[in-house]
Amino acid sequence: MASVNIENLNTLSGLHPKPENVKFTYGTAGFRMKAELLDSVVFRTGILAALRSKKLDGKVIGCMITASHNPAQDNGVKLVDPMGEMLEGSWEAHVTALSNAETNEQLVDIIHSMVSSLKIDLTKPAKVVFGRDTRPSGEALAAAFVDGLKVLDAETTDYGIVTTPQLHYITRCLNTAGTPEAYGEPSAEGYYKKLAGAFKTLVDGKTKLSPLTLDCANGVGAPKFQEFVPFLGDSISVNIMNDDVENASKLNLNSGADYVKSNQRAPVGLKMVPQQRYASFDGDADRIVYYYQDDDSTFKLLDGDKIAGLAAMFIIDLVKAAGIDSISVGVVQTAYANGASTQYLRNTLNVPVSCVPTGVKHLHHEATKYDVGVYFEANGHGTVLFSPSALKTIHSAEGSSPAQAVAIRNLRAFSDVINQTVGDAFSDLLFVETILTQRQWTPKIWDQAYTDLPNRLVKVVVQDRSIFKTVDAERKLVEPAGLQDAIDAIVLKFRDGRSFVRPSGTEDVVRVYAEAATRPETDELAFRIAGLVFDYNSNGSGLRPREFI
Numbered sequence: 406m407a408s409v410n411i412e413n414l415n416t417l418s419g420l421h422p423k424p425e426n427v428k429f430t431y432g433t434a435g436f437r438m439k440a441e442l443l444d445s446v447v448f449r450t451g452i453l454a455a456l457r458s459k460k461l462d463g464k465v466i467g468c469m470i471t472a473s474h475n476p477a478q479d480n481g482v483k484l485v486d487p488m489g490e491m492l493e494g495s496w497e498a499h500v501t502a503l504s505n506a507e508t509n510e511q512l513v514d515i516i517h518s519m520v521s522s523l524k525i526d527l528t529k530p531a532k533v534v535f536g537r538d539t540r541p542s543g544e545a546l547a548a549a550f551v552d553g554l555k556v557l558d559a560e561t562t563d564y565g566i567v568t569t570p571q572l573h574y575i576t577r578c579l580n581t582a583g584t585p586e587a588y589g590e591p592s593a594e595g596y597y598k599k600l601a602g603a604f605k606t607l608v609d610g611k612t613k614l615s616p617l618t619l620d621c622a623n624g625v626g627a628p629k630f631q632e633f634v635p636f637l638g639d640s641i642s643v644n645i646m647n648d649d650v651e652n653a654s655k656l657n658l659n660s661g662a663d664y665v666k667s668n669q670r671a672p673v674g675l676k677m678v679p680q681q682r683y684a685s686f687d688g689d690a691d692r693i694v695y696y697y698q699d700d701d702s703t704f705k706l707l708d709g710d711k712i713a714g715l716a717a718m719f720i721i722d723l724v725k726a727a728g729i730d731s732i733s734v735g736v737v738q739t740a741y742a743n744g745a746s747t748q749y750l751r752n753t754l755n756v757p758v759s760c761v762p763t764g765v766k767h768l769h770h771e772a773t774k775y776d777v778g779v780y781f782e783a784n785g786h787g788t789v790l791f792s793p794s795a796l797k798t799i800h801s802a803e804g805s806s807p808a809q810a811v812a813i814r815n816l817r818a819f820s821d822v823i824n825q826t827v828g829d830a831f832s833d834l835l836f837v838e839t840i841l842t843q844r845q846w847t848p849k850i851w852d853q854a855y856t857d858l859p860n861r862l863v864k865v866v867v868q869d870r871s872i873f874k875t876v877d878a879e880r881k882l883v884e885p886a887g888l889q890d891a892i893d894a895i896v897l898k899f900r901d902g903r904s905f906v907r908p909s910g911t912e913d914v915v916r917v918y919a920e921a922a923t924r925p926e927t928d929e930l931a932f933r934i935a936g937l938v939f940d941y942n943s944n945g946s947g948l949r950p951r952e953f954i
């Protein structure tokens with residue numbers, strides 16, 4: 406068995422020293438922090454990507470350099486497994502260990518112990534592809550990643566500036582090429598052709614909707630959607646705003662899906678016209694939320710929960726119309742899903758709903774258990790997964806009437822318009838537009854499925870968030886002892902009250918979520934629980950926010 410060329414590793418690692426006194430953790434969305442701290446981490450992630458590829462017999466591993474909806478000065482790195490899914494959970498600990506090695510000797514030791522415990526054959530080839538968003542720090546970090554790949558002589562292709570979902574798509578295409586599961590051409594152009602072709606089939610012959618106004622958060626979604634437009638031709642009209650990627654400081658500033666969802670308001674500078682459709686991407690275009698203004702000028706958000714409800718409703722109808730009763734539809738949510746959406750799914754659509762911990766990898770995994778699994782985080786990250794057997798059924802069905810044949814054709818195109826590797830703002834946009842076009846629905850009609858319970862999300866800065874331990878898909882605290890009982894006692898006093906507390910996986914805070922029958926009750930509940938959490942674990946650190954009760 407070959408071994409690592411230590412001289413080579415020492416030289417390359419010397420170019421990417423680890424900053425002192427920083428502890429890195431591969432979290433919900435990979436490593437994410439101030440860009441200036443990331444050089445050594447990205448270099449070592451390159452080593453790990455090469456090891457993972459060797460372990461998987463030379464299958465292509467993907468890497469995306471992005472910090473999504475976070476500010477321009479942040480960056481991050483995240484690995485993609487061969488079918489376009491997130492890095493397998495057990496490898497998160499390995500990449501975390503590599504990133505925290507203090508010396509080159511430790512680095513070599515960790516690599517050697519991985520090679521022996523995971524039985525990695527270093528003579529196997531390694532193939533790794535990578536891309537990045539528009540952040541100015543991306544280019545240098547990509548170079549550090551390439552240095553990491555050189556440690557193990559990995560073959561590599563730089564896909565340059567792409568959206569996160571494009572990189573996931575390309576990774577899957579490369580690994581399925583020439584097989585019956587071939588996913589498409591492994592290029593941005595192949596991606597545009599596949600999605601646009603399916604969309605055109607779905608809206609063919611239907612009356613086109615009024616233009617959609619699209620806020621791209623001044624991120625990678627802007628140039629990439631511009632690139633996409635010629636492929637879509639006149640099948641859709643989109644007015645793009647917040648497309649200034651030259652001025653990095655504008656990235657995600659007062660705009661984008663996270664801003665709109667968190668503040669429940671339109672991006673700054675957008676003058677809304679009642680009953681028109683608006684949508685916002687986040688900074689790496691893997692999330693989308695829709696919104697509109699009602700006639701009384703109220704702002705109405707159509708978030709990930711609303712998108713999941715719309716998708717589930719449409720697919721259920723389509724499956725029925727196609728006469729394929731054997732395909733069942735399920736929806737996966739997290740505890741942050743609005744209680745009204747869960748009720749709608751269960752009681753109106755009669756679909757099974759699972760609740761899993763936060764983080765796309767959990768939702769994705771659970772969704773694979775259904776024939777058609779719809780998954781969305783409330784913040785707008787999600788997609789629809791068709792199981793291999795559902796796809797087979799859809800592709801072999803013929804239908805016994807013209808109406809059934811049309812429904813089957815639509816189901817096939819629908820499965821193609823959806824990026825099944827990961828939540829994808831472009832693809833989600835197209836499937837929402839498909840449904841609204843086929844039904845000729847305004848955003849208000851879509852919104853009428855159910856009325857959101859008022860809700861509030863509060864961040865609590867505590868001394869040590871690691872003491873908060875949860876169970877039951879993060880809906881209950883088991884530690885610190887007694888805190889959950891105190892929460893339950895407060896929640897009981899509120900009509901339709903629901904609240905839960907969990908440590909964030911991406912920020913150094915504890916999050917409190919609350920919903921109740923009315924806005925004032927919701928705010929009171931949220932701030933009471935936030936106050937309770939703060940008092941449990943502040944030890945006098947920081948100021949107690951004034952709104953906490």
Ligand SMILES: CC(=O)N[C@H]1[C@@H](OP(=O)(O)O)O[C@H](CO)[C@@H](O)[C@@H]1O
Pocket residue numbers: 433434473741763764765782784786908909910911912916
């Ligand atoms: C409440 C919330 O929106 N949490 C977000 C956030 O996770 P936290 O673990 O809550 O920090 O970032 C994740 C990664 O982007 C995303 O998947 C998740 O939905």
Ligand SMILES: [Mg+2]
Pocket residue numbers: 473474687688689690691692
């Ligand atoms: Mg994102």
